[in-house]
Amino acid sequence: MASPFVEAQAERAPDVLARLPGAGLPWLDALRREQLEAFVREGLPGARNEAWKYTALRALERRAFLTGDAEAAARAVDISDFVLPGVDGPRLVFVHGVFRADLSSLDALPEGLRLHPLSQALVEDAEPLRFFLSRGGEQAADAFTRLNAALAGDGMVLRVAQGARIDAPVHLVQIGTPADEDLAWHARNIVELGEDASLTLIEHHVGTGPHKHLGTQVSDIVLHARAKLAWIGLQEAADGALLMRRDRVRLDANAHARVHAMELGGSLVRRELDAELRGEGARLDTRGVFLPGGRQHLDTRLDIRHVAKHTATDALWRGVADQRGRGVFHGAITVAEGADGADAALSNKNLLLSPHAEIDTQPVLEIYADEVMAAHGATVGQLDERALFYLRSRGLPAVAARTLLTLAFCRAALDDLDHEALCEHLGERLAERLPGGETAA
Amino acid sequence: MTAERSDNVATLRENNPEVVEALSRRYGAGFITDIETDSLPPGLNEDIIRALSALKEEPEWMTEWRLEAYRHWLTMPMPDWAKLKLSPIDFQAISYYAAPKNRPKSLDEVDPKLLETYDKLGVPLHERARLAGVAVDAVFDSVSVGTTFRKELAEAGVIFCSMSEAIKEHPELVREYLGTVVPTGDNYFAALNSAVFSDGSFVFIPKGVRCPMELSTYFRINAGHTGQFERTLIIAEDEAYVSYLEGCTAPMRDENQLHAAVVELVALEKASIKYSTVQNWYPGDENGVGGIYNFVTKRGDCRGDDSKISWTQVETGSAITWKYPSCVLRGDRSVGEFYSVALTHHHQQADTGTKMIHVGKGTRSKIVSKGISAGKSSNAYRGLVKVEKGAEGARNYTQCDSLLIGKTCGAHTFPYMEVKNSTAIVEHEATTSKISDDQLFYCRARGLDEENAVSMIVDGFCKQVFRELPMEFAVEAKKLLEVSLEGAVG
Structure with missing residues (x-):
């Protein structure tokens, strides 16, 4: 018996699929149907699923969301809701997952940067996206990535040409705003940095007023050899919002990604960062902080795989849980056989500020090579009285x-x-x- | 290690039969004792359990207890979360009871062959025991064959006997405590054990008594196609203290024999239990053939305020080790400790760790885990530190270090921390590295050969845990590591 959540998604799906950008492309139609069927068949992960041990979806299962927002283009949003100091370069704004040209800024893009909404790319020339969009069914796929692969029709497509260094940061904004019904929106981003390219990307989730929408976002990020990406995430969704994100990052030889994240908003939020260091000398640095308060549940899941030689990871995450907030952190580092010279360090420190708050943290090391330096540490405690x-x-x-x-x-x-x-x-x-x-x- | 050097070692091996012999000399306890045994036919059903219970002349309540556990076990799936590589276990092919035919009435009547076996293993059962000053309960296949120092212990009020005897002679104590720490349906192997356990040790330290000597059980699997399912229950009443040692060996066989034990510890107010294990079951050969499947549930319950339970383990044997000695810290200010060295070589798989459940106020726990992996083995620490809402001021410190020897082994760390109290402090640190070339070079420059250098470094790596072992065990553990690591370098 499918849950109300799954039923609501499945029931309206045929109608939604027919209207999605890219509908009519045989390969994309087939892929979306396949993913939808898999989602309906398997439903949401249950409590016995190890990856969801600390994030229960029982409450979500009982809720029904309306997929897509027909009025997204007309919803009133003020630019001051999302503008950030010192960030005035190219900007892509989505309301409930739908591109809003009126709020975006895509004029005079610097040389070497190609930036457009997925909805447009799918209509104009979908073929180059086929590789990325076909990646839905990989083994780590879960209900939300499947739902996203089936129903996402918009998002950001960003490409930086080989050798191009883009100085102005690109600002990606996902907005949730009050509506008559609880909505479900899905966004799909594709980012590709050519060899020796560099870019700063700011991913910004904003809520402009109370609502309880569910958003899913899947991002594929590829850094070719020696590319450099600085990626800053600021999540300040509305208090009631639900947000499920998965970021898949691939780093080629000597590529370097620096990922900063600040998780502030939402009621039930999960962010999964899957990174594969598959070129020699690739490096990933990540810093982040999550601040669950109220009845917030903020879940961060890092899955970093060292596949090539001489790769490095440095992860430093902090969590502060207050009131009845719950912070969940999982930081897994895998060093595959042959990935000699790997240097991996992960630290997660947490503060509990209230007697009703909870922190669940799980740093994991899986090592299959011997020329390795790997360490992790995790603590849960209070401020130093001294x-x-x-x-x-x-x-x-x-x-x-x-x-x-x-x-x-x-x-x-x-x-x-x-x-x-x-x-x-x-x-x-x-x-x-x-x-x-x-x-x- | 350079390619050139490993080539040299390979040539050395080819040209030097003594080296080859030294490399294959590993498991000293692998002999079989030719002794007549009584055993039940292979298979598992309610009739077998009734027959087993009847053979042991158990009271009706015990038979029912077993049957209930068996019925529960039938409804449980075999756990697969540890991602172990193991061939499916055919529970119907195992004989659940094997005992030497001539059961002795007292230690003086013990079959000389059996005494010889324990002599070979270095376990003092007879006059040597007096010198060693350790009381021993020896379990051979399914039954206890002798317990030493009974008189001296009885004078102190300590009960130390086999579980079978305890069920007959102290049924009120067994009924009060058995299954209260590890319930029959706790997990798949604990349920199986509850249904078919054959023997084990029972220890009861009355109020205020400090056990006058160390207690020890020696487990030996001898018969083929059998499993060993022992059950140990240790109870320390208020302000009592006991130190308990456990050792195990088995012959070398091609089959994978099953060992599924349950150990329950109960510490009442201000009581302290120290439980040390040197586990040296047959690990299988260098191709991963044979070896013991060691699926053990060990749990201590610090029921009283200010009680303490300390686990120390040195795990070098078994093809598969699956073992998480845990502490439930219920009493206020109770203390749990876990010190572990787990060494895996060839195709061994170890998945071991602990659970510290903080329930009482001011509870403290400390975890020190050292994993050493060599060959094609896999060695994982898996642990849980849980602080419940009422555990004001709970404190935990965890340190997990892994040492890698060789390119084809795996070392993993899976700690879980769940903290529901804002006054608790939980800390976890883990590192993984190989023996550094600098360390090796230093030792070799002082004239040590490579194997001795590695052995010395490993010894240093494990010192923190060995320090916790009683003296005799520490010496044995150190030797075991050396033997187990032979052939790991080069």
Whole structure:
């Protein structure tokens, strides 16, 4: 017996599929149908599924969402809702997963950068996307990636030509906004950096008013040899929003990805980052912070695979759980046979600020090679009482002292962020979210 | 290691039969004792369980307890989450009971062949026992063949006997505690064990007694096509203390024999139990043929305030080890410890770790796990630290280090941390690396050959755990590691 969630998606699917951008292309139609059938057949992962051990979907299973938003193009959104300081380059804005040309800025793109919505690419020339879009059925696929592969008709397609260095950061904005019904939207992004190319990408999830929509997003990111990507994610979805994202990153020889993430909003949010270091000398640095408060459930899942020789990972994530918030972190590093010279380090430190908050963390190492340096560490605890005492002895009120120390704890995740104005803004956003932050800031 | 050097070693092996012999000399306990046994026919059903229970002259409640566990077991699937490579186990092909035919009435009547076996294994059962000062319960296949030092222990009020005897002589204690730490339906192998367990040790330390000597059980699988399913129950009443050692060996056979034990520890107020294991079941040969499948459930329950349970294990044997000695820290300020060295070589697979469940206030736990993998083996630490809502001020520290010797082995770490109390502090650290060339070079420059150098480095790597072992065991453990690692370098 399918759950209300699956039923609602399946019931309206034929109608949705017929209207999706790209409908009518035989290979794409077949692929979408196949993925939809697999989704309906298997349903949502249950509590016994190890990958979903700490993120229960029982409540979601009982809810029904309306797929797609016919009024997405007309919904009122103010540009001030998402504009970021110092970020005024190319911009792609989606409301409920639908491209909004009126809010976007695609004029005068720098040389070497090709940037357009997936809906347009599918209509104009879908063939180059076939490789990426056909990747739905890989082994790690779950209900949400399948649903996304079946029903996503829009998203971002970004390509940087070989050797092109793009200075202005590209701003990708996904907006959720109040509607009469609970909506489900799906976005699919494709990012490809040619050899020696470099780019800064800002992925921004915004909620403009209360709603309980479900969004899914799947991104495929390919870094060819020596390409450099700085990728900053700021997730500040609406309090009631549900968001399921999977990012698949492939790094070729000597490619370098720096991934920063700040998880602030949403009620049930999961972000999976699957990275494969498959070229010699590839490197991934990731820093992130998640701040579940209220009744938020924020889940981050890193799956980093070292396949080639002399690859490196450095992951530093911080979590702060307050009120009834729950933070879930899974950081897996696999060093495959033959990936000698791998150097992998992962750290996840967490603070529990309330007696009702919970943190579940699981750092994992799987090592199949011997010339390896691998280490991970994870902690769950409280602020250092001695540090608090020190600050109070210098005249700081208790609340301010706590906020200051918590902020410092989180800011470690922003270290080495090159973009100064953005770094400052993110620091302010952090401070606002922390307990007592409004008064201290 | 350079390619040139490994070539040299290969040539050395070809031209030097002594080296070959040394390399294949590994499992010293692999002999078979030719002794007549009584055994039940292979197979598993309610009749077999009734027959087993009847053979052991058990009371009705015990038979029912077994049958209930068996019925539960039938409804359970074989767990597959540990991703072990194992050939399917045919539970109908195993004989669930094998015992030496001439059951002794006292230690003086023990079959000389049996004594010889334990002598070969270095286990003191007779006069040597007096010198060693350790009370031993020896379990041969399915039954206990003798327990030493009974008189001395009885004077102190300590009960140390086989489980079969305990069921007959102390049924009220067995009924009160059996299955309260590891319930019959706890997991697949615990359910199986509850249905068919044949013997094991029973220890009861009354209130305020500090057990005058170390207690020890020696398990030996001898008969072919059998499994060993022992059940150990240790109870330490208020302010009692006991240190318990467990050792195990089996002959070399091509078949995979099953060992599915359950160990339950109960520590009441201010009681302390120290449980040490040196596990040296037959690991299979260098091609992964044969060896013991070791699926064990060990759990300690710190029921009383200020109680303490400490697990120390050195795991060098078994084709597959699947074992998570755990502590349920229910009493306030109770303490759980887990010290482990797990070494795998050839095709061995070890998946071992612990669970520390913090329930009481101010509970503390410490985990130190050292994994060494060589050959084509796979060695995983899998652990859970759980802090329940009421565990104010709970504290955990976990350290897991893995050492890799060779390019084809795997070393994995799967820690789980679930924290529901904001005053708790949980810390986990893990590293994986190989023996560094610098370390090797230093030792070799001092005149040590490569094998000795590796052995010395491994010894240092494990020191933190060996320190926790009682003296006799520490010496044995160190030797075992050396033997198990032979042929791992080069």
